[in-house]
Amino acid sequence: MGVPRKPVEPTVEASAFLEQAMEQYGKATYNFAYRLTGNEADARDLTQDAFIRVYRAWRSFQPGTSFLSWIYRIVTNLYRDELRRRKGRFQEEIPEDNAPQEFAGSRPLAVDPIEDYVSGQLGEPLAKALAQLSPEQRQVVVLADIEEYSYQEIADIMGCSIGTVRSRLHRARALLRRLVLRAQQEQR
Amino acid sequence: MTPHYDRDTLIDYLHGALSDAADAAVLAHLDACDACRALHDEEAAFGETLRSVALAEERELPPMVKARVWDAVRREQPSWLERLRAWGPRIAVPVAAALALAAYLGTPLRHAAVPAGVQASYFLDEHNAEAQQNPFGPGAAPAVYATDTQDRGNSSAASYIDTADAATLDDADGAFR
Numbered sequence: 039m040g041v042p043r044k045p046v047e048p049t050v051e052a053s054a055f056l057e058q059a060m061e062q063y064g065k066a067t068y069n070f071a072y073r074l075t076g077n078e079a080d081a082r083d084l085t086q087d088a089f090i091r092v093y094r095a096w097r098s099f100q101p102g103t104s105f106l107s108w109i110y111r112i113v114t115n116l117y118r119d120e121l122r123r124r125k126g127r128f129q130e131e132i133p134e135d136n137a138p139q140e141f142a143g144s145r146p147l148a149v150d151p152i153e154d155y156v157s158g159q160l161g162e163p164l165a166k167a168l169a170q171l172s173p174e175q176r177q178v179v180v181l182a183d184i185e186e187y188s189y190q191e192i193a194d195i196m197g198c199s200i201g202t203v204r205s206r207l208h209r210a211r212a213l214l215r216r217l218v219l220r221a222q223q224e225q226r
Numbered sequence: 227m228t229p230h231y232d233r234d235t236l237i238d239y240l241h242g243a244l245s246d247a248a249d250a251a252v253l254a255h256l257d258a259c260d261a262c263r264a265l266h267d268e269e270a271a272f273g274e275t276l277r278s279v280a281l282a283e284e285r286e287l288p289p290m291v292k293a294r295v296w297d298a299v300r301r302e303q304p305s306w307l308e309r310l311r312a313w314g315p316r317i318a319v320p321v322a323a324a325l326a327l328a329a330y331l332g333t334p335l336r337h338a339a340v341p342a343g344v345q346a347s348y349f350l351d352e353h354n355a356e357a358q359q360n361p362f363g364p365g366a367a368p369a370v371y372a373t374d375t376q377d378r379g380n381s382s383a384a385s386y387i388d389t390a391d392a393a394t395l396d397d398a399d400g401a402f403r
Contacts, residue, residue, distance in 0.1 A: 053299075056295070056299065060287075060292055060295065064287040064291070064292065065286060065287045067287075068285070068286075068287040068288075068291065069280075069284055069285065072283070072285065073280060073283075078285075078288075082288060082290070082291050085287065085291050086291050086294050086295050086298070089291075089295045090295055090298050090299065090302075093295075093299050093302075094302075164275055164276065164279050165279050165283065168276070168279075179276065180280075182241055183273045183276045183277065184276055184277055184280040186277075188241070188242065188243070189238075189241065189243045200243075204234075204238065204243065207237065207241075208233075208234045208237060211233075211237060211269070211272070212233070214272075214276075215272070
């Protein structure tokens with residue numbers, strides 16, 4: 039076990055950058071993380087880790103470019119890493135793009151009974167359907183349909199081709215339609 | 227007649243992902259085709275519903291996230307480069323002054339590295355002074371440096387030292403070359 043490092047004051051420039059970033063984009067980043075993970079606990083961790091990365095790598099941010107695109111990319115990569123880590127720990131399969139996740143109605147990552155209760159009270163079949171998409175499909179739907187990014191911007195954020203973005207979005211929307219239709223039929 | 231468009235093409239159209247020509251063709255077709263218009267409206271409404279559901283669930287950033295970020299950041303040891311950058315303006319002048327002082331002191335130190343030369347010149351000057359006081363004494367001829375152009379050209383310091391040392395040792399005739 040290593041010796042704990044003595045706390046030091048962060049550099050002034052990096053601190054100012056971090057402060058401004060959290061002030062202006064903290065809410066958007068947290069909501070993006072929440073839409074990806076589907077629960078508050080994971081969204082908090084993801085947002086925290088993303089801003090720590092921002093602090094470490096703030097000099098690599100290109101002024102004049104979109105900060106949101108930059109931090110969304112950070113969040114996306116962290117989320118992907120976290121899923122891989124959990125897969126290794128629990129030996130779970132990350133579903134393919136085509137396959138909906140079967141969580142028996144629960145959230146895809148951390149299980150929060152209060153969150154499930156609130157979600158149930160809202161009764162939004164679409165919100166539940168969104169939670170059943172694979173992580174990659176959910177990312178592309180959130181970025182394209184909720185954040186309204188272009189395919190090119192999504193490709194840059196997710197680190198894939200425009201063709202992959204296009205096909206993932208088509209499959210995700212087809213799957214969402216089916217899931218919503220099924221949920222509506224079950225409610226009747 | 228233009229064939230109907232499928233859902234995927236209409237999704238791309240709604241996201242502005244078609245080429246200019248394809249976009250214009252779909253737009254013209256939607257004006258004339260009720261079936262494709264209905265499909266287009268269905269997909270557009272689906273996107274709107276997704277956005278409204280997301281907005282309904284929009285939440286504020288919990289203050290604890292910020293606090294945890296700052297806590298983590300303060301525990302991080304900055305890299306030496308970051309530390310240098312942070313201290314740069316404050317230590318630039320002292321460092322520059324120290325370098326200048328080192329350069330100034332370094333120059334005579336290099337000269338002092340040839341003490342034999344200093345010692346030899348001392349004996350040489352002493353010899354010449356004695357010769358002036360007693361011009362007819364033994365070894366009265368003034369000591370001179372080697373005049374060989376080649377020697378001087380090779381290494382003045384080396385020839386100077388060798389010659390001077392010889393002057394102190396060889397007093398047989400008081401002169402040397």
